[in-house]
Amino acid sequence: MTFLSRVHFESLLKALGGTHKLLFPVGSGSKSHFTSIDRSDPGSAFIGGVRSVEPLKAFFFSGRERVASGFEPGLPGRELQPLCVVGAKACDLKGFRILDHVFLDHEFGDPTYKRLRRESLVISSDCTDALETCFCTSLDGLPYPEDGFDINLSPVSGGFLAEAGSEKGRALMAAHSSLFTDPSPKQQQERRENREAVLEKLRTIAEAGGTPGAESLKGAVARRYDAPLWAEEAATCVECGACNTICPTCHCFYLYDQMAQGTTGRFRMWDSCLINDFARVAGGENPRSRLWMRLRNRFEKKFDFFPKVAGEFACTGCGRCSAACPGRIDIRRVLRRLVENG
Amino acid sequence: MDKNPYRSVKTEVLEVITETPSITTIRLRPSEPLSFSPGQFMEVSVPGVGEAPFTPSSFCGDHEKMDITIVKVGKVTEAIHELKAGDIVGLRGPYGHGYPLDEFRGKEVLVVGGGVGLAPLRTLMYSLFDMRGDLGKLAYRAGCRQPCEFLYREEIMGWLDRPDLDIRLTTDQCDETWSCATGLVTSIMDSSCVNPANAVGISCGPPVMMKFVTFRMLEMGIPPERIYLSMEKNMSCGFGKCGHCRLGTFYCCKDGPVFTYAQIKDIPGIWD
Ligand code: SF4
Ligand code: SF4
Ligand code: FES
Numbered sequence: 202m203t204f205l206s207r208v209h210f211e212s213l214l215k216a217l218g219g220t221h222k223l224l225f226p227v228g229s230g231s232k233s234h235f236t237s238i239d240r241s242d243p244g245s246a247f248i249g250g251v252r253s254v255e256p257l258k259a260f261f262f263s264g265r266e267r268v269a270s271g272f273e274p275g276l277p278g279r280e281l282q283p284l285c286v287v288g289a290k291a292c293d294l295k296g297f298r299i300l301d302h303v304f305l306d307h308e309f310g311d312p313t314y315k316r317l318r319r320e321s322l323v324i325s326s327d328c329t330d331a332l333e334t335c336f337c338t339s340l341d342g343l344p345y346p347e348d349g350f351d352i353n354l355s356p357v358s359g360g361f362l363a364e365a366g367s368e369k370g371r372a373l374m375a376a377h378s379s380l381f382t383d384p385s386p387k388q389q390q391e392r393r394e395n396r397e398a399v400l401e402k403l404r405t406i407a408e409a410g411g412t413p414g415a416e417s418l419k420g421a422v423a424r425r426y427d428a429p430l431w432a433e434e435a436a437t438c439v440e441c442g443a444c445n446t447i448c449p450t451c452h453c454f455y456l457y458d459q460m461a462q463g464t465t466g467r468f469r470m471w472d473s474c475l476i477n478d479f480a481r482v483a484g485g486e487n488p489r490s491r492l493w494m495r496l497r498n499r500f501e502k503k504f505d506f507f508p509k510v511a512g513e514f515a516c517t518g519c520g521r522c523s524a525a526c527p528g529r530i531d532i533r534r535v536l537r538r539l540v541e542n543g
Numbered sequence: 544m545d546k547n548p549y550r551s552v553k554t555e556v557l558e559v560i561t562e563t564p565s566i567t568t569i570r571l572r573p574s575e576p577l578s579f580s581p582g583q584f585m586e587v588s589v590p591g592v593g594e595a596p597f598t599p600s601s602f603c604g605d606h607e608k609m610d611i612t613i614v615k616v617g618k619v620t621e622a623i624h625e626l627k628a629g630d631i632v633g634l635r636g637p638y639g640h641g642y643p644l645d646e647f648r649g650k651e652v653l654v655v656g657g658g659v660g661l662a663p664l665r666t667l668m669y670s671l672f673d674m675r676g677d678l679g680k681l682a683y684r685a686g687c688r689q690p691c692e693f694l695y696r697e698e699i700m701g702w703l704d705r706p707d708l709d710i711r712l713t714t715d716q717c718d719e720t721w722s723c724a725t726g727l728v729t730s731i732m733d734s735s736c737v738n739p740a741n742a743v744g745i746s747c748g749p750p751v752m753m754k755f756v757t758f759r760m761l762e763m764g765i766p767p768e769r770i771y772l773s774m775e776k777n778m779s780c781g782f783g784k785c786g787h788c789r790l791g792t793f794y795c796c797k798d799g800p801v802f803t804y805a806q807i808k809d810i811p812g813i814w815d
Contacts, residue, residue, distance in 0.1 A: 268547070268549040268550075269547060269550040269551070272551060272553040272574075272633065274547065275547065276547050277547075303784060304784060306783075309548045309782035309783065309784065310548075311548075311784060312546070312547055426811060452784070452786060453785055453786030454779075454784070454785050454786070455785060455787070456549065456594060456779055456785070458588060458590070458591060458592065458593045459591065460590065460591030465590045465591050465633075467549055467550075469549070472786070474786070479787065480776070480787065481777060483616045483619075483620065483777065484614075484616055484749075484775075485616065488776075488812055488815040502789065505792075506789065509792045510792055
C-alpha cells in the first residue's frame with residue numbers, strides 16, 4: 202500500500218486523460234455523477250462518498266450501440282477510446298462481475314463490451330458514507346473494494362492510500378512511481394476507522410429496514426413464487442422501466458435494425474423486462490402478460506436464475522432501483538416480505 | 544480480432560413458395576455456407592425492417608440452400624411475405640441445440656407435429672429418413688385446424704405410401720378434399736404406434752398442442768427424459784445475451800430450443 206497525495210492524484214488523472222477517456226465523479230451525497238475530462242477539471246473530482254446516480258454499465262454497455270453495419274464482417278465504425286473510470290464503488294465492481302459473466306464469453310462475446318473491458322482501467326475507491334438505500338453488506342458485499350479493480354483508492358487526509366489489484370494497475374503505479382510515497386501509520390489507521398464507520402452505518406440502516414441477509418434469500422423466490430406479495434407490490438408500478446435502466450446488472454437488450462443512407466445499421470438497445478412486450482412471442486402469446494408477473498420476473502432473474510447459473514445474486518445492493526422508482530417499490534421491502542412470508 | 548456475433552450473412556432469395564394463404568416458404572442461398580442440424584434456429588432479417596427467429600424446414604445436408612417456412616404474424620414476417628426471387632435478406636446462426644440424432648439410433652421414434660410446427664419437423668424427418676436403417680419403428684402424426692392449412696400437404700400425403708413409415712394425419716375440421724382423420728392430433732396417437740420402453744417422442748407445434756401431446760406421450764409410457772420438445776420464446780440475440788428467452792434457469796436460444804420434458808417440467812408456466 203502506498204500514499205498518493207491529492208496533488209499527485211490530479212497529475213495522475215491529467216496524465217491518464219492523455220491516453221484514456223477519463224471519467225470521474227463530481228458532486229456529493231446521493232447526487233454524484235460521472236463526468237469526463239473534456240467537460241470538467243479533474244480538480245473537481247470527488248472520490249469517496251457513495252455510488253453515482255448512473256450505473257457504470259452506461260459507459261461499457263451503452264443504451265444504444267451500433268453493433269453491425271450492413272453485412273460487413275468487421276466491427277462497426279465507432280472509435281472506441283479506452284476508458285479510465287475513477288471512483289467506482291465496490292457495488293459498481295460487483296456489477297461488472299455480472300456483466301462480465303454475460304458478455305465476455307469466447308464464442309458469442311459482445312465485441313464492444315469485451316474491448317472496453319480489456320482496454321480500460323478501473324480505479325475504484327472506498328465508500329466514505331452510505332445512503333439510506335444502500336444494502337451491499339446484506340448481500341455479502343463490503344463498502345470497500347477487495348478485488349475487481351486495477352487500483353483502489355482509500356480517501357485519507359491529504360490524499361489516498363493506493364493499492365494495485367491487477368497487472369494493469371501494478372504497471373500503472375510502476376510507470377508513475379514518483380507520485381507514490383510511503384503511507385504513515387496514522388493514514389492506515391484512518392482507513393481502518395473509515396471502513397469500520399461505514400460498515401457500522403450500513404448495519405444500522407439494515408437493522409432499521411429489517412433487510413434480510415444473503416443466506417435467508419437463497420431459494421426464497423422459488424418458495425414464494427405464488428405469493429400474493431407480487432401483485433401487491435406491483436400495484437404502484439407504472440411500468441416505466443427505470444429500475445432496469447438504472448440497475449448496474451440488468452443487461453437485457455433488443456436488436457433494432459434501421460436503414461440509413463442505403464445501409465442497414467443494427468443497434469443494440471437497452472430493454473426492460475417490466476415493459477409489457479418484453480417476452481411476447483411473434484404469435485402474440487405473452488407468458489408474462491400481467492405486470493406482477495414481470496415484477497416477479499425481475500426478482501427471479503436476480504435472486505434465482507443468477508445464483509443458479511453464475512453462483513451469485515445479480516444484485517449489488519446499490520439501491521439505485523429503490524431510489525429511482527416512482528412507485529416507491531423498495532427492493533429491500535420486497536426481499537423482506539419474501540423471507541418473512543409477508 | 545473479435546468476431547461480430549450480431550452481423551448477418553448476405554443471403555439471396557432464390558424462390559418464394561406459397562404454402563397456404565398465411566404460410567410462405569423462402570428458399571435462400573447464403574453467400575457463405577451455413578450448416579445447421581435439425582431443430583437449430585436462424586435469425587432472418589429483412590434489411591431495414593428487422594429480424595426474427597425461424598427454424599429451417601429443408602434438409603440439413605444441403606449446405607448451399609436453406610428453406611425457411613414462415614407464418615405471417617408481425618412486422619418482419621409480413622415483410623418476408625412480400626419478398627421476391629432475387630431480393631437480399633440477412634441470415635445469422637445457426638443457434639442452440641437441435642435434436643440429439645445420435646441418441647435416437649436403435650430406438651423407435653414417434654414424431655408429432657401441428658400447424659407450422661411441421662416446418663422444423665420436415666427437416667428432422669429428412670434426417671430420420673436419411674438414417675432410417677439405424678432406427679427402429681418410425682411413426683409420424685400430424686394435424687392442423689383445417690385441410691387448407693395443412694403445411695406441405697402434397698409432400699406429406701406422399702409419405703403415406705412409404706412402407707418404412709407409420710403415418711397418420713388429422714385435421715380439427717374437415718372438408719370434402721380431406722380423406723384422413725378428423726379430430727385433435729392426440730386422437731391419432733394410438734398406444735401401439737411405438738413401444739414406449741424403447742421409444743423417443745418428439746413434438747413441435749403450438750404450445751397447447753405440445754402440452755396435450757406431451758401428456759399423451761407420458762400416458763403411453765414414454766418417460767420425460769425421452770420426450771423432446773421444441774420451445775418457442777421470443778428469441779432476439781440467439782446466444783444468451785439479450786435475456787428475452789429465459790425459461791427457468793435456461794435460455795431457450797442457447798440451452799434449447801429443443802429440451803427434454805425432464806429438463807423443463809418443473810419450470811412454472813412452460814406452456815404459456
Ligand atoms: S451499496 Fe455499499 S458499496 Fe454501494 S455505494 Fe452504498 S455503501 Fe457504497
Ligand atoms: S422503477 Fe418502479 S414503477 Fe418503474 S418499472 Fe420499475 S418497479 Fe415499476
Ligand atoms: S435470444 Fe437473447 S438470450 Fe436468448
